[in-house]
Amino acid sequence: MEQAQQLKLQKRCCTVGKFESFHRGHRKLIETAKRICSEIVVISIRGLGKKIFSEEEREKIAESLNIRLINVPFSEIRNLTPKEFMKFLKDLGCSVLVVGSEWKFGKNRAGDVNTAREIGKSLGIEVVSVETVKEDSEKISTSRILEFLRKGKVEEANKLLGFPYFAVGVVVKGKKLGREIGFPTVNIETQKELPLPLGVYAVRLYLGNRVFDGISNYGRAPTLKNSNPTLEVFIPEKELPPVYGQKVKVEFFKFLRPERKFNSVEELVNQIKFDLKNLREFWRERVGRGEEV
Numbered sequence: 068m069e070q071a072q073q074l075k076l077q078k079r080c081c082t083v084g085k086f087e088s089f090h091r092g093h094r095k096l097i098e099t100a101k102r103i104c105s106e107i108v109v110i111s112i113r114g115l116g117k118k119i120f121s122e123e124e125r126e127k128i129a130e131s132l133n134i135r136l137i138n139v140p141f142s143e144i145r146n147l148t149p150k151e152f153m154k155f156l157k158d159l160g161c162s163v164l165v166v167g168s169e170w171k172f173g174k175n176r177a178g179d180v181n182t183a184r185e186i187g188k189s190l191g192i193e194v195v196s197v198e199t200v201k202e203d204s205e206k207i208s209t210s211r212i213l214e215f216l217r218k219g220k221v222e223e224a225n226k227l228l229g230f231p232y233f234a235v236g237v238v239v240k241g242k243k244l245g246r247e248i249g250f251p252t253v254n255i256e257t258q259k260e261l262p263l264p265l266g267v268y269a270v271r272l273y274l275g276n277r278v279f280d281g282i283s284n285y286g287r288a289p290t291l292k293n294s295n296p297t298l299e300v301f302i303p304e305k306e307l308p309p310v311y312g313q314k315v316k317v318e319f320f321k322f323l324r325p326e327r328k329f330n331s332v333e334e335l336v337n338q339i340k341f342d343l344k345n346l347r348e349f350w351r352e353r354v355g356r357g358e359e360v
């Protein structure tokens with residue numbers, strides 16, 4: 068084996084932060100770490116800031132990135148001085164620390180990358196800093212992504228994330244009214260409250276090892292039900308197998324329109340037909356732009 072490769076195999080790269088969303092900034096850190104180390108540990112400080120994924124969803128992302136995710140409550144580390152914090156990393160077996168250039172750490176955020184480098188020398192931890200990843204001259208952050216999601220700006224949020232925003236949930240029984248009006252939907256109980264405005268979205272449904280393009284209504288269905296906000300997905304031109312109790316994933320691509328209360332079922336049906344036209348248009352444009360289908 069080549070010597071450089073052998074050295075890489077012995078190294079454990081660690082990276083520290085909230086890591087709520089694994090956005091493009093976070094992923095640049097992980098990619099940098101993967102070039103240096105064979106093992107990557109993401110030390111995720113919990114209990115700070117805004118959330119856009121459930122814990123299980125974050126674990127799924129970590130799995131897909133082939134990294135080890137260690138969740139550490141903020142209360143456990145909040146009083147550690149920079150020196151104590153670096154010692155904590157050493158005890159976790161970190162030989163390299165990969166962080167963003169603006170990273171601050173330790174009690175009262177007293178330490179920065181230079182402090183880490185200095186302390187790291189005596190502990191045998193190499194510190195690698197990564198330049199801030201920006202979009203439109205502004206740092207990519209989970210709170211920026213959340214702002215976009217809250218406004219229904221799904222495409223903008225996805226651009227910062229670097230992957231489609233998604234929700235995992237379990238298929239539950241609906242009222243079966245959808246079937247009566249010609250649009251049977253899969254009703255999904257999500258693990259988190261969606262930060263999205265109530266309305267209609269272009270989505271992709273992952274069911275076992277099958278993937279379906281679909282349209283979802285996230286809302287109360289005020290025309291027929293007036294329920295608590297529920298995520299429902301209709302798959303055009305496909306008959307789905309019975310899936311109650313199954314875990315599914317829904318990826319969001321575009322907000323098509325806000326949810327409305329219609330005066331009659333006929334009006335609702337006509338609107339859904341129009342939504343389906345818009346959905347087809349959306350996928351066509353996406354293919355036209357050369358984005359993956």
Ligand SMILES: Cc1cc2nc3c(=O)[nH]c(=O)nc-3n(C[C@H](O)[C@H](O)[C@H](O)COP(=O)(O)O)c2cc1C
Nearest residue numbers: 241242243244245282284288289290291301326327
């Ligand atoms: C694409 C789509 C858009 C919808 N938009 C609305 C809407 O704007 N307002 C509304 O009251 N119901 C709307 N619905 C209907 C309800 O979301 C729901 O499908 C219906 O009440 C059936 O519920 P069930 O699955 O419990 O039977 C829409 C459904 C679909 C598939």
Ligand SMILES: Nc1ncnc2c1ncn2[C@@H]1O[C@H](COP(=O)(O)OP(=O)(O)O)[C@@H](O)[C@H]1O
Nearest residue numbers: 083084085086092166167170199200207208209
């Ligand atoms: N846009 C970015 N570009 C580069 N590194 C980033 C970016 N955002 C966060 N990081 C780094 O990722 C690690 C985790 O940061 P985190 O606390 O999750 O940041 P945020 O909440 O701003 O997304 C830190 O080392 C931080 O410096």
